[in-house]
Amino acid sequence: MSEEHKGILLESGTNELEVIVFEVGVGTFGINVMKVREIIQPMDVTIMPHAHPNVEGVIRLRDEIIPVINLAKALGFKDSKNPGQDKLIVTELNQVKAAFHVHSVSRIHRISWEQIEKPNKLSQGLQDLTIGVIKMDENMILLLDYEKVVYDIMPEAGLSSKKLEGIEQRDRSKKKLLIAEDSPILRQLLKDILNEAGYVQIVFTDDGKEAWTYLKEESRAEIDLLITDIEMPLMDGHHLTRKVKEDPQLKELPIIIFSSLITGDLFHKGERVGADAQISKPEIGKLVEELDKLLQVE
Template structure:
């Protein structure tokens, strides 16, 4: 099973091409689910689990993988169904999100599919606000079109691991904090949880967040300002973008911005839960100014302060 992912670190040629690879799996029954391969470290058969007293009810236990203790989340239970029943088809998908390693207990793991982000769609609004999907897509299998549900893992983790948006003492630069009130930042992220985290952090400083649910929506906002004769630098301090998003990912968005002379100087921070040694290379390839791993409120504030300082210095 691990051989499925042997070439993950060679997949950086997808960057800037608006492509992604999805790992398909089941959570009991025929329905297909998926997560982005970039977030997967490996897939193994479910090992023995050790129960941890007083742990979160959606944590099934801890697995020992080559000497590392990894918390295991019953993914079926975490997205609102009855817990997945353990059987011979169960697997453990080991992932790294937001600088933490965790395993997801799933059923049968299928294979990896290579797709374009414009084949990935937002869930229909009719599913309500409390679902655990970040996107959906469709695949043809044996002549039949199958729906694939892409799980919003950030939402799952946020309900298990509490993310504090408190800004630590000493982080705020008192010399410029008054300059932050009224600043605007464009933020593109398909996860409603991630958008809320960024807004909750920066709103403490009086910063206004202009939200976008994907790269194309963010690009259309930028192009709208240009069409109206506005200077991008006068409208926003910076763009903060997620890496993986339906329709247009953060890498393609950055490439589009850099290729347009009306917005090519926009300061862009890639704020992503993706982990791995390839991250900095991906950022440099498409031309982001900085890489910020989710979710670090202090580092987020520091990134905004650093950009504001540079802008104030250039204006003097």
Template sequence: MAGVMDSVNQRTQLVGQNRLELLLFRLAGNQLYGINVFKVKEVLQCPKLTLMPKLNPVVRGVAHIRGGTLPILDLNKATGGPGLSNLDNTFVIITEYNTKVQGFLVRSVERIVNMNWSEIHPPPRGTGREHYLTAVTRVDDQMVEIIDVEKVLAEVVPVNEHLSQGLVDEQTQAEAVSRKVLIVDDSSVARKQVKRCLEEVGVEVVALNDGRQALDWLKALADSGEDVSSHLLMMVSDIEMPEMDGYTLTAEIRNDSRLNGLHVMLHTSLSGVFNQAMVKKVGADDFLAKFKPDELAGRVVARLHALRGEAGA
């Protein structure tokens, strides 16, 4: 397994080229699943798990790894199946999402594949509202399903989606009513979280599912004669998305003279210092790790205040 993961830390050159690498794994059956390598810290044989009282049934126990204690989530159970059996023959994928580290219990880990985000597609129509897929792709003529991990985590460890009292004053809310924010995220749960947060600030929200859809929408807006940077207060975009990632979306916006004045904030569960460098490389204005409602709202309020200052000047 070390051979599979020995070059994970050398993957950053893919970022900004609309490329990603998927770690392929299986759960109870033969279906292949994938997870972005940038989310993966380590893969190991399932260690001894300690049962704890009052844990969510999806959490099979906690493991003591590298001096820390991590919850281990059974991905098969989390997505509606039975819990994996015979844990001695299973693996744990240690991941970092939204600045939190946890392990995902899987049956087997296959290999890493290098792909373009344009090869990653939204789930087929008719999948239903309660599915756990955020995207699908094909590898060697096999369907690969990419699980909406943010949905899984939100169900196991719900996050507070509401703003602290007094964070947004009446004047700011009054200013926000006339403003519109574009949010772009392939996770239905993440879109709802961000939408609720921004609506508490008072802004109108347009929510789209991926970078390609967002770029087409922005270009259509510009084609209609709208001044995009005046029409939108800002864009809040995820980074990992099918069709086109957030880095590529930002670069495309900066390369279009009709769009390049748009204030862009990248909002992602990806962790790592490389994000700050990539924000500068593609020309984004800001970066924020998910999901911190007060901090997200604070960035929107700061943008409103900045425009208030420009108007006053």
């Protein structure tokens, strides 16, 4: 995906995203363009001993070794009926590169986060892996929790309390955090690890719109700092940050963007909307250090 193409979306700041639509088995899925480095034809893989059953092997792509994840197997679908149409979607998530083996790639749709609904029991039995549903005409496109797919295969790529090593013991118990994060597994990991660090007063919301409603309806004085993901249904983290920083009652609230999408272009967008800090998942140690700094924890 070219930087020029990515730039088209970044300039708008209108709570929109572009989604690459692809098929696996009987399902239609989407992935945010910003997570995709390129789409390539399948390559010969080198099989790795003792690999996770969902990993086909690894490929060498411009001197990088990248694991290939069989998305059909991860989702419980059968292999491709037309292997000639198969593609590899090469992604970068949480500073980890991975190639998802899919059965075909159709097109790119530009949509608003408001068009993305939360998953329900109709999500083809994949609600545990689905973070959003896009209803387009007669089609239903599922947005998967790609971080969870990778985390299940490579736990070391996710959040871990090991990353708290070197963090000083301080009294963090009096500070109250609001966290907007749509991934259930990441909400639980964040809760466990931040609690371990001493941040025990945490309110979680599933998306940016819910966080915005909470801030407007609850007492602003309750919350000392907002942590937000970027990719979320209904309202993304950039849009949420901009709304908070433009609100006379909320503009002094410190905001940390904590996302797998802190790339060069998106970092600049985070600066433009007024984020006080931006940290790439899974750097939980850096997150705690930045929390301590912004909250002046002694």
